[in-house]
Structures are given as structure tokens and as C-alpha cells.
Amino acid sequence: MSDHRWRRHAGKPPWWPEGETWPPEGRMGPQAWRGMRGRFMWRIGCFFLLMTVIFLSVVALLGWLIDKAIGAAPMILIGLVALLVLAMIGRAIRNTAAPVGDLIEASGRVEEGDFSTRVPEAGPGEVRALARAFNAMSARLEEAEQQRRSSLADVSHELRQPLTVIQGNIEALLDGVYPADAAHLEPILAETRILERLIDDLRTLTLAEAGSLVLHREPTDLAALLNEVTTSYRSQADQAGIIMNVTVPNDLPTIHIDPARIREVVANLLTNALRHTPRDGTVEISTQLANDEAIVTIRDTGPGIPREQLDRVFDRFYRSPDSPGSGLGLPIAKSLVEAHAGTMMATSGVGAGTTIRFSLPHGSAVEPRLGTRRTDLDADQRRRIP
Structure with missing residues (x-):
């Protein structure tokens, strides 16, 4: 039974936009979809009947001509061949029409909100490919609905x-x-x-x-940005007794990004790293160029993340039992990087610390500016925090 019982309610749901008609225009009920399948199968049957009549007429005419020419003996063989051909045509039509009919009826159930609907992958190769695509679509819709509810x-x-x-x-x-x-x-x-x-x-x-986030891109000195963010976290690292190092190459180009959003990403990652790194631990921030990409890596010496939890660190609201956050920080950071057409990944292991790495693609890079400064923390900043 569908979990979307609201679709069968007479009145519109409370969340439906004001001024919009309910049910949505063009929506058909399950009876209409079953009727559509019935009409489809009826048309297929009529087509098969018509083809049978035409085929038998041709066979009869051919038999009459053969009978006139060489006698009635070959007519038995011709009749058997005709029956065999008709059976093969009927089987082919049935094998094609039945899966298509299943798809029509299943489409109605999906429209009604039953995203658990699946169809058998039967019939000719093209129909099986269509059924696989339909099942994949339904699976993604079902997963999206589950994520929405969660x-x-x-x-x-x-x-x-x-x-x-x-x-x-x-x-x-x-x-x-x-x-x-x-x-x-x-x-x-x-x-x-x-x-x-x-x-x-x-x-x-x-x-x-949703791809609707407006990015205010501008040429940005990534080295200066990293230096600014890490400096703002120096006091927190000092109080926690954590060593914080940052290394940026001298030839790092200026990149075309939204500096406020990337600053938010780095701040988020640093917050997590400092939160999970014990006293006398280390947080390292490094940047390198690879394949015209600027890759930023933040590595800590914390307790690490178990394998079964690592795959979920970028899920909404997911957090470890000892984490005080809302579980939105890493998903937001990943989404902001992807909004720049970049990527983010995490690697970790119990007792091995955690490494978060994100890249900004070559399309964000512009020519290096003269005098781009190195953002290695100075000796005082790189000293061991007591």
C-alpha cells in the first residue's frame, strides 16, 4: 500500500500552495491508468487480428494459385507453415505488449506516489532496457522520498x-x-x-x-584566505594545546571563487579538526596544485572515524555520539565546494586521524598575481602550543 495516502484525500493537503489547483492539472487516477492499459492491449489485439486476417487472405490466395498450378497436395504444408508463422507473430506481440502494459499501469502507481513500484524486466531487449530505467527511476524517487521524510x-x-x-x-x-x-x-x-x-x-x-546558491565570485588570493582563517583559530588551538601548521606553495595562483563561501568551508573543517584533536595533537593545513586544481587538505591527529561511520559523514544531520554539532557542517561544506564545481572527500581510520580534502577546479583559476604571498605560519604561529 502506498505511504502517500494524502493523494487520495478529497481536500488538498495543508502544505499545498495557495491559489494552486488540487489535484494538480493533468493528474490521472489509478482507474484511468488501468483503463489506458486496457485500451492499449485492445488496440494491440485489434492490430493482431487485422494482421491475421491479412495474412490468412494472402495465404489463401497463394494456396489457390498453387492449387491451380500444381495441385492440392502442397496446401497442407502451406497451412502448417501459416499456423506456425501466426503463432510466432502472436508470441512476439504478446511478449512486447504485456511488459509495456505493465509499464503503463506502474506509471500510474508512481504518479499516485507509490515509489516502491517495480516492473519485471521482461520482453525484447529494448523493452527490458526501458523497464530497467523505470525501476532505477522509481528507486531514486523512493530514496529521495525517504531522505525527505528523514x-x-x-x-x-x-x-x-x-x-x-x-x-x-x-x-x-x-x-x-x-x-x-x-x-x-x-x-x-x-x-x-x-x-x-x-x-x-x-x-x-x-x-x-538545489543549484540555486548565488556565488559572488572574484579573484581571490587563496593563500591569504587560508592564512586569515587559520590565524582566527590560533587562540582556540592555543587554549586546546594543539599544534597548527599551514603550508602553501609560492606559485599558488589567484583563483576565481566566492571568498566568503570558501572561508566558511575552511572554518567549518578547522572547527571539526580542532574539536576532535586531543591536547598535544596536530592540525595541518596544506595546499597544492595538481592538474590545474587547487587542492586544500586539512589533516588532524584525532581518534579517527570508524569505517561504518565514514560513509555517512556528509549526510544531513549525521553526527557521532560525542559530537555536539547539528550534523550540518560537513554537508554544507561539501555542498559549497560542489557549487564551485569542486569535490570533497574524507579519509580516516580508527587511531589514524582524519583527512578532509577538497579541490577547486582549473576553471576557477586565473593568472597568478605578482607578489602573491606565502601563507606558512610564522615561527611563532608554528611553535608548539603549550
Whole structure:
């Protein structure tokens, strides 16, 4: 049974846009699709009947001519051959028409929202290829629907946590449990900022995944950008007792990117690296050119990620049990890089640390500027943080 029972409701769903007709124009119900299949099979049957009549007429005419020429004996053989040919034609038509009819009916179920629909891969090669494509389409639709439902549940959960804190604190203030002073109002303000950041992250991720994110590209000194971001995290590394190194080649070209978005990517990756790196550990940031691509690598000496979790680190809302984040940081970073036509990948192992690497394609590169500066941290920045 389809999980999309709302499609069978008489009234339009509450989320349906105002002013839009319900059901959508052009939508047909399952009865209409079954009727369409019936009409298709009826037409195929009529075609077969017509071809049979024509074929028998030709055979009869040919038999009459042969009978006139050489006698009636060959007529038996001709009749048997005619029956065999008719059987072969009927079988071929049935083998083609039945799978196509299944596809027609299955299309109606998909339109009704039953994305679990599959059809047998039967019939001639072309029909089997069509059935495979239909099944692949249905599988992707089903997966997308599952992701949508999962995302809605995750968003509800993430929004509920700060809202619960806000509601509890406000009720306590109204009931006189706490005085309405700065000490008790500041946590409420902090939770509203968490909500605001979560909503902004969701909006960025949604726009990036939909290909609608506007990038303000400009020639950017990637070396300077990396130096700026890493310097801003120096205090955090100092407090955590972590060594932070950055190495950028002298010939790194200026690249045409959205500096604010790439800065957000690097900041996100550095936040994760510092969060999971223990005291006396190391976080290394390096950049290299390969095949006209600028490749940025951030490597830490943290505990690493188990293999079963590594494949999910870029999934929405996925986070390890000991992670305090929302689970949106890495998906957003990956989506922002892909919006620049780049790629991002993660490699890790338990006890081996984690390496995140992303590339900006050669299409983002422009001519190097004179005086492009190296962004290796100076001796004071590269010193071991006590």
C-alpha cells in the first residue's frame, strides 16, 4: 500500500500552495491508468487480428494459385507453415505488449506516489532496457522520498531542542521561579541564536543542493584566505594545546571563487579538526596544485572515524555520539565546494586521524598575481602550543 495516502484525500493537503489547483492539472487516477492499459492491449489485439486476417487472405490466395498450378497436395504444408508463422507473430506481440502494459499501469502507481513500484524486466531487449530505467527511476524517487521524510524528522528534532529550552525558561520567568534579569535572559537569547544559525545552515544547504546558491565570485588570493582563517583559530588551538601548521606553495595562483563561501568551508573543517584533536595533537593545513586544481587538505591527529561511520559523514544531520554539532557542517561544506564545481572527500581510520580534502577546479583559476604571498605560519604561529 502506498505511504502517500494524502493523494487520495478529497481536500488538498495543508502544505499545498495557495491559489494552486488540487489535484494538480493533468493528474490521472489509478482507474484511468488501468483503463489506458486496457485500451492499449485492445488496440494491440485489434492490430493482431487485422494482421491475421491479412495474412490468412494472402495465404489463401497463394494456396489457390498453387492449387491451380500444381495441385492440392502442397496446401497442407502451406497451412502448417501459416499456423506456425501466426503463432510466432502472436508470441512476439504478446511478449512486447504485456511488459509495456505493465509499464503503463506502474506509471500510474508512481504518479499516485507509490515509489516502491517495480516492473519485471521482461520482453525484447529494448523493452527490458526501458523497464530497467523505470525501476532505477522509481528507486531514486523512493530514496529521495525517504531522505525527505528523514530530513523533516531531523529538522523537527533539532528545532525542538532549543524551543524546549526557550519555552521552559520563559514559563519559569512568568511563574516567578526565576527573576527576569540578565543572567536568566541570556540563555534564552543564546538559544534563539542557535535557532537562527540552524535555519541559516538549512537554507544554505538547501540552496546549494538545489543549484540555486548565488556565488559572488572574484579573484581571490587563496593563500591569504587560508592564512586569515587559520590565524582566527590560533587562540582556540592555543587554549586546546594543539599544534597548527599551514603550508602553501609560492606559485599558488589567484583563483576565481566566492571568498566568503570558501572561508566558511575552511572554518567549518578547522572547527571539526580542532574539536576532535586531543591536547598535544596536530592540525595541518596544506595546499597544492595538481592538474590545474587547487587542492586544500586539512589533516588532524584525532581518534579517527570508524569505517561504518565514514560513509555517512556528509549526510544531513549525521553526527557521532560525542559530537555536539547539528550534523550540518560537513554537508554544507561539501555542498559549497560542489557549487564551485569542486569535490570533497574524507579519509580516516580508527587511531589514524582524519583527512578532509577538497579541490577547486582549473576553471576557477586565473593568472597568478605578482607578489602573491606565502601563507606558512610564522615561527611563532608554528611553535608548539603549550
